[in-house]
Amino acid sequence: MSELKEILRNRPPVETAIFDFFKVGPGPSSSHTIGPMKAGNDFYNKISALPDDLISKAAEIEVTLLGSLSATGVGHGTDSAVLAGIIGNIPEKCPGSVLQDIKKNPEKKYEIKLKNKSITVGLDCIKFGPVKHDSPYNNTMLITLLDANRNNLFEVEYYSVGGGFIQWKGWKEEERGKPVHPYGTMKELHMRLQETGLTMHELILENEMSITGLTRPQICEKLDELMDVMYDSVKRGLNNVGKLPGHLGVWRKAQAILEQYKTNNFEADRLMGKINSYAFAVSEENASGGVIVTAPTCGAAGVIPALLYAMRNDMSLGDRALREGLLASAAVGMLCKHNAGIAGAEVGCQGEIGVASSMAAAMLAHARGYDASVVENAAEIALEHHLGLTCDPVGGYVQIPCIERNAMGAIKAYNAVLLATAEKNTQHKVSLDAAIMAMNEIGRNMNIKFKETSAGGLAVSVVEC
Ligand code: SF4
Structure with missing residues (x-):
């Protein structure tokens, strides 16, 4: 006591x-669908703001799902959600049909623009990694921008911490008003x-x-x-x-x-x-x-x-x-x-x-x-x-x-x-x-x-x- x-x-x-x-978004899971979509979209925004010399070398994006995201990601549509985020969707404006279309067309490639450069992404960019891992949060995803030789250009370790909230390695709470x-x-x-x-x-x-x-x-x-x-x-x-x-x-x-x-x-x-x-x-x-x-x-x-x-x-x-x-x-x-x-x-x-x-x-x-x-x-x-x-x-x-x-x-x-x-x-x-x-x-x-x-x-x- x-x-x-x-x-x-x-x-x-x-x-x-x-x-x-209270967030509006498509189901079926806040931590496995909404959070990953937000992470994918956040990554897209971050790489869009990278210096020109890095962007000019960009060739592909790879996502590795870890922990519970890997264990139950298929049933929860985590792979479709993170891809939907990378190609520009945010949960509150994303009808469920977007995720269904991605799922129905697993071979489809989507073009994304990084300043003057275009690269393509698809469901094959999403890998299901180990369920047991050493990151501080169970629901972890690594998103990496690679060059044509698969060298790492930029990487973020995201955590889907529940209720659709996300954080990342080095994340700091946004400054705003106090209660x-x-x-x-x-x-x-x-x-x-x-x-x-x-x-x-x-x-x-x-x-x-x-x-x-x-x-x-x-x-x-x-x-x-x-x-x-x-x-x-x-x-x-x-x-x-x-x-x-x-x-x-x-x-x-x-x-x-x-x-x-x-x-x-x-x-x-x-x-x-x-x-x-x-x-x-x-x-x-x-x-x-x-x-x-x-x-x-x-x-x-x-x-x-x-x-x-x-x-x-x-x-x-x-x-x-x-x-x-x-x-x-x-x-x-x-x-x-x-x-x-x-x-x-x-x-x-x-x-x-x-x-x-x-x-x-x-x-x-x-x-x-x-x-x-x-x-x-x-x-x-x-x-x-x-x-x-x-x-x-x-x-x-x-x-x-x-x-x-x-x-x-x-x-x-x-x-x-x-x-x-x-x-x-x-x-x-x-x-x-x-x-x-x-x-x-x-x-x-x-x-x-x-x-x-x-x-x-x-x-x-x-x-x-
Ligand atoms: S916590 Fe697990 S069992 Fe409970 S509603 Fe969510 S997915 Fe289902």
Whole structure:
């Protein structure tokens, strides 16, 4: 306990911006699709700015995927994503069809311009390297510009650190504004709330204005745009039927689940069934490479939209309450990222579905008007009951267990709110900070075969059909 207190006392403040955290992009994986696409695009920008004498010698680009990116990169479309980035795509403007076209035409070459020079790149530039390596992050990729004799002209070692965030060797955090109400733990967030008299969503909004320089109306507009992408992903998923990509032969079920439950005689079954169908809808879109919002990751992208869609359509909560709830959910998600991790490859699925469920619980509790201690307790309960959850996607596809797991995460979030609102705050024993620290410790000690490598758990026990 004293060690935990010491760790928590020394935490630097959270400086993540909401719109870095919630990103729009194509699925199926934030760390294996969105991050690699950003790395590919960043590399293209870096080599475009190299001196003329280096550019004149450029002949080819080689990408080596390491760790989990190599182990499950094919199922996650990592090779297509990094290539899409190199040829000029960025996740927020890249429809899923770009990745599908690359995949369908594996021999195709793409010309890229480096000032006056043109070179060609294709899927054959992407190599799958060792799963075990010495780089500081599991999800590592080396991108190299070579001359005609395969001499190295320029190289960057990139890390896809979860949620679509990337770093590289020598990376330094971008200089920008500091949060006006700094907090590094939930405990500190409570202190800031008490000092200022602000509500949680107001405090997060003021921090966002101070970090990004955006105005309040601009932030609200961007939040509304994010929520629209989430609603669209639910609607698209409910309209689409058929089999998902890949050789597992998994059928889309969102529409059938909705049909089954929307007229059910039992009111509770109707609501649970609808939330399940919404979560399936987004997760199936994600598995098909459709555009979703990382919340906090692609693999877990169905949890928050499922509850948000239900809050809007089945619980009659207004847009303002939803926006405020989403801000509270961001506070929880950013604390989880800051003090543990949100990538399956770093801390297992507890960091993806567990964090998404915790965020969704905070969102619902806050939108329903409960105070910050109830919001914390709801978030804590949802996270606590995902601790230890491994990441073991069958065949390397974000389908089994991921799609059902999104529905389970959304339902658990709902139940966490029921539990948190039915107890006396003072009787709640576990803090959100303690649950996050536990997730961190479990994640760091989790065997690598349970961290998005498809080398253990369900990924090896399921006999693929
Ligand atoms: S098992 Fe969980 S962490 Fe792993 S890919 Fe699926 S949703 Fe993401």
